[in-house]
Amino acid sequence: MTRRFLGSLRGQLVLLIIGALLLAQAISLWLFVDERGLAVRAALGSEAAGRAANVARLIEEAPTDLQASILRAADSPLVRFSITEQPEVDHLDHEDGGSVEARMRALLGPDDDRPIRVELHEAEGSLTPMSHINADASTMHLQMMQGALSTLEMTVSVGLEDGRWLNVDTRFNRPPLQWPVISTLSFGITAAFLLIAAIWFLLSRLTGPLRRVASAAERFGKGEAPGALPATGPREVRDLTVAFNEMQDRLTRHIADRTRVLAALGHDLRSPLTALRVHAELVDEDDIRDSMVSSIEEMQEMVEQTLAFARGMAMSEEVQTLDVGTFLEKLRQDMAGGFEMRDVPALQIRMRPNAIRRALRNLVENAERYGGGAFVTVRANDGSLAIEVLDEGPGVPEAELERVFEPYFRLEQSRSRNTGGTGLGLSIARTIARAHGGDVILENRSAGGLRATLILPRENSV
Template sequence: MRRFLGSLRGQLVLLIISALVLAQAISLWLFVDERGLAVRAALGAEAAGRAANVARLIEEAPQELQASILRAADSPLVRFDVTSESAVDHLNHVDGGSVEARMRALLGPEDDRPIRVELHKAEGTLTPMSHINPDGNNMHLQVMRGGLLTLEMTVSVGLQDGRWLNVDTRFNRPPLQWPVVSTLSFGITAALLLVAVIWFLLNRLIGPLRRVASAAESFGRGEAPGTLPATGPREVRDLTVAFNNMQDRLTRHIADRTRVLAALGHDLRSPLTALRVHAELVDEDDIRDSMISSIEEMQDMVERTLAFAHGMATSEEAQTVELRAFLEKLQQDMHGGFEIGDIGQIRVRLRPNAMRRALRNLIVNAQRYGGGATVSARGGAETVVIEILDSGPGIPDADMERVFEPFFRLEKSRSRDTGGTGLGLSIARTIARAHGGDVHLENRAEGGLIAALVLPRKGSDQS
């Protein structure tokens, strides 16, 4: 679940569903509020009409019938009473303006009697209405309980004889509801969006993005993913085209540098051969031998440079190999020149010939300067680390990175047997980085050196 929510697809799905829920909740709240206003208006109009009619009846009926009229007008939610004082003791009744206007319309334009309206929220526990019988009170309390928002309205209407008709009514605002139709509508809308918008459009977006990411990973390991098709939305097509252009430019740049390096090495062969011929004509043995040795060293460096350039220019398909079997084959090729330590069942994707060359350079360095080599490997979630351990003197910390520079040698003698050409580590790191990895050196606490060749595990079969 965390992996899904961490993806672009999951985050967009979550965002759209959250937006739908929020929009639906706001719409429902607005609907309920409008519904509540409509109910209030309807009940207020109904109470105003009943109050106006009862006021007329009281004024027109004989004294002995007025009590019967009031009892007949009462209901579980509305109470009518005639008193000498107004139940509304103040004139600031802005909320009741519509009720007063409706009553005056019913009473007639010539009727100018005082009308007072008070509207407020009911607070605390509802008390029974004393004027209603027990059954009516039970019905009233049953209707009003349940945590609903209860509103109370009191209307005082002046009668012609100076008394006041007081009308008390209670009604509740409808609660927040989620009707079945709204739920079904929300579900259908969400499903259509997820199918029609999310899965269809995101597949057009995520598919090309994944291809670009996979191609970038392959290109970083030195593989040639080829030209990607420009599909999907315009922005994704632009990204794909930019990646294809970058891949072409980098490939041409590396090829041009490799060709220049190879041509330079090739062109140096002729003057070195001529120098060798001239050196053979020198009479003094010491001078002749010294010149020939220097020329041979230069020829060896040129040959290694040519081999390095050839290796960079050679296109080799990557393969997924079982690492122990791969190292055992290299051990046979080197006639048992190193020991194989602890290696689990690790599979890694690499270019076999190039990787054999990189490992051979690291192992030869360990044999030459560290008195022997032991190769082990460990696999992590993201990388595979191949370690070459020796028991030599190690390398000063200040030179840990300098030894990777081409032609740099810690051994300052001119002997190729002890100092080499200074290209071995440079070639090994170049090959490792072409795989998307690297080579690091570290001195061991017990003495010796660790050369760690790190390869990315992405794209490999993990076990």
């Protein structure tokens, strides 16, 4: 069921829509997290710049004996202040620090031209506290920050008036990737609305007419007349439906015209043949009379077979649902028990009974005439029903297994012409089978004889 759904247009479009939504959500989430990271970096950088500027002013204004206390008070678990003779940022080419430097100069005043160096880089190792003061706060902060988070480290070196340097080391984490509840709810509502609108409404208008066209084509291929389909759905589907209706109408007219021509030809030949038969009976010489009567009878039989062939091409008979065993038993009784039968499954199948009866009668009569008797068995396959007619005759040369289905073709070697027949029996049987969406196949049996298999589809069986 799942494979069938995924193989359908509806299933594939469902997967496409859900996949597109997931991809869009993933891209949006990635962009959102990146924007959050930039915002956090800017906020923390601005805060560090403000604290560094304030501490620098305070150090310069406070007495020397209070500077150590000021630095201890300014320290935090992730921010450390120190005063050294040399700057910790020992190079002037620093990147990503322009905004921090600009923030500090704005706080220090426009006339302050002291040197400011900023360095920002990925920190190696896990996030650890940068001071030992306030151990409880440090431990709590580390517990909150557990996880696979990348750490950024920023170092700021600010020149003091006495030539020393105030160094500020701070660390902060990039924001982790998160899937907020609101985003999840939004995704679910969006997907639900899209699936309802696109799948259960738009696709129903698309796949419904397509299924009807496919079903009608299947039934038309089996000889049924589904009739004209209503043109509904999108314009492309309506065009397809109209084209199918026109094709169905043209094929029906073509087959009907061809059938009428064959029937008219066979019917019109009856009268001159009857007249010839009357004239032949008036011939005095027995040998000549018998030869002429025999030829005329053979021609009459060919005319009758031609009419039967035309009837086999016609599709006017109504399709019925019949039990296979009951159908074959009735055929066997009608043929005065002309064949043996076994292994018939309890299965019902849709067919045009008179046409199938004519096809099976031709196969059984061929087996009796050329193979010394007929044995009928039924085999149910996946999607089809095979009715096999077996005989124990000489079989058919492999090269002729397809040619024997040509109208009026008769074998001259393995099957004698003197036994009767016009060469239309197999043609009629195959025409009827293919009109049902099946076929007739001939095979030589390994044990000797011929196997004629009439195959009927089971898609419409019940």
